[in-house]
Amino acid sequence: MSLQHVPTFTKFSETTKQDWDNITELYKRTQGDVANQVMEQLQKLDGELDGYPVTRLEHSLQTATRAERDGQSMEYVMCALLHDIGDSLAPDNHEAVAAAIIKPFASEAHHWMVAHHGIFQGYYFWQHIGLNQHARDSYTDNPHYQLTADFCAKYDQVSFDPTYESHTLSYYEPHLRAFFHC
Numbered sequence: 001m002s003l004q005h006v007p008t009f010t011k012f013s014e015t016t017k018q019d020w021d022n023i024t025e026l027y028k029r030t031q032g033d034v035a036n037q038v039m040e041q042l043q044k045l046d047g048e049l050d051g052y053p054v055t056r057l058e059h060s061l062q063t064a065t066r067a068e069r070d071g072q073s074m075e076y077v078m079c080a081l082l083h084d085i086g087d088s089l090a091p092d093n094h095e096a097v098a099a100a101i102i103k104p105f106a107s108e109a110h111h112w113m114v115a116h117h118g119i120f121q122g123y124y125f126w127q128h129i130g131l132n133q134h135a136r137d138s139y140t141d142n143p144h145y146q147l148t149a150d151f152c153a154k155y156d157q158v159s160f161d162p163t164y165e166s167h168t169l170s171y172y173e174p175h176l177r178a179f180f181h182c
Contacts, residue, residue, distance in 0.1 A: 035173075035180040038101065041085055042169060053162050056087050057169065062159035065166035070154065078102070078179040079110045080155055081172055083117055094118065105179055112144040113151050120152045 005022050009015045045056035052059065064081035072080070079102055086097025099115035106114070119136050126133040139145050 034101075035177045038082065038085065038176060038180070039169070039173060041088075042081075044088060045085070053160050056084060058162075058166065059159050060084055061166040061169065061172075062161065062164050063155045064172060065164075066155045066159060067151075068167070074175055075106055075110055075179065078172075078175060079106055079114050080151070081176070083114050083151075083156065105181070109144050109147055112142070113148045116144075116148050117152055117156060120148045121156055123149075123152065124157045 005018050007015075007019050007022070009019060042057055042060065045060060046058075047055065050056065054062070060081050060083070063083065064077050067080040068074075068077045082098050082102055084094060084098065085101060086094035090097050095115055095118040099111055102114055103111050116136075116139065119139075122131060123133050123136055126135065136145075136149070139148075
């Protein structure tokens with residue numbers, strides 16, 4: 001569908017209802033394409049080793065596969081798959097990128113888990129890089145603390161195994177589309 005209306009505003013205070021009807025239609029199309037954009041970003045992780053024994057995509061697939069095989073909900077599995085999607089875009093803040101992507105689609109608990117997994121993952125290696133491996137302890141009173149600690153212990157920190165047979169990205173594609181409601 002092409003737009004019949006050509007916008008002429010230079011600031012929001014000049015917009016019309018017709019402008020916003022068109023913008024809303026474009027927004028709906030863009031939102032409907034989120035799954036495709038996410039799939040593209042996950043595919044970009046496939047060539048990235050960055051000092052790890054598996055690619056960033058394989059790490060994500062292993063994390064999701066382990067969670068699924070352990071009986072976690074598909075929402076949880078999708079969060080596991082997407083937890084490191086921001087690694088290429090914002091390595092020092094990758095969990096915030098992933099959390100922003102899943103926020104409209106995930107429960108508060110799963111969103112919190114993804115948003116905070118970086119500091120929880122630090123428990124396993126931060127002592128080697130001069131950081132406090134117990135930094136996650138500042139969240140012990142949070143109701144999602146144990147969920148996030150378990151996520152890192154059972155699925156995230158163990159998913160760097162080149163011999164592990166994980167599901168493929170194409171296996172998860174229909175689940176991703178369902179997760180993003182498209």
